[in-house]
Amino acid sequence: MPRPSATFTVWSSAWLAGAAAPDDVLDALAPWAQAHDVQAVDEDTAALTSLSAPGTPVSSLAFLLATLRRTSARGARLVLPVPGDVRGLPGPGAFSREATAAGEGVLFADAGLGVVPTAVADGVLRWTVYPVGDPGPPPEYVALTQAERDLREQVRQSASVLTSLGVARHRPGVREEIAAALRARPASLWPAGMPGQALRVLQHADEVEAILAAAQVDEPGGALSASAAEARREALRPIDTAVRVARRAAVAEAVRVLAASPLV
Secondary structure, X not given: OOOHHHHHHHHHHHHHOOOOOHHHHHHHHHHHOOEEEEEEOOHHHHHXXXXXXXXXXXXXXXXXXXXXXXXXXXXXXXXXXEOOEOOOOOOOOHHHHHHHHHOOEEEEHHHOEEEEEEEEEOOEEEEEEEEOOOXXXXXXXXXXXXXXXXXXXXXXXXXXXXXXXXXXXXXXXXXXXXXXXXXXXXXXXOOOOOOHHHHHHHHHHHHHHHHHHHHXXXXXXXXXXXXXXXXXXXXXXXXXXXXXXXXXXHHHHHHHHHHOOOOO
């Protein structure tokens, strides 16, 4: 479902550009957890960032924002890596490894920092800060219009493939499952000036991801054979990739637009 890293990427970039206040960033992240804390991955990073080291009382998001300002961060990049597709990550290292494990992260390349959110307790989201010595190659550019078109095409193709495999049969209540999943997602708050197309693509990505989740649920008593389950995974893999590409493109476009139109 929607990623807290996407929210933080857009809002922190807007704040760094002067298009949002610090409290706006904190308010936007509130729906994701009752409490947010921040910790450096190790003592060296803690000394570099003035954030809490492991084993000491945790810092707050306000301290993380202060660190970003102090390290001259200019903007953020959303990463949504999975094993086999690590586009957007820097070179090998702790940040790349943990972002891949979490499926998300925020890279502040010019500040040499990366942040990964993980749930550490019920209602508590921890943002762990990692040093990033080499930001790696420039991020892949995908035009938002192209990403939106590709997402729609992958939905169409995957539906056809699943139907031909016989694993997209009607399941009573599936529409209700999808609607419930969408209602359960945290309410995403976005800055004023957020481009309309980016909002539309993010919403569509949420909807497609909910459909994807429903498509992977077997009917009661109708467990798939190993070969059929593998065929289903192969059919759904391209649409999962298209969802991640669309989200990255939408967030990148939002960052670009907001950075170009500061309030001050």
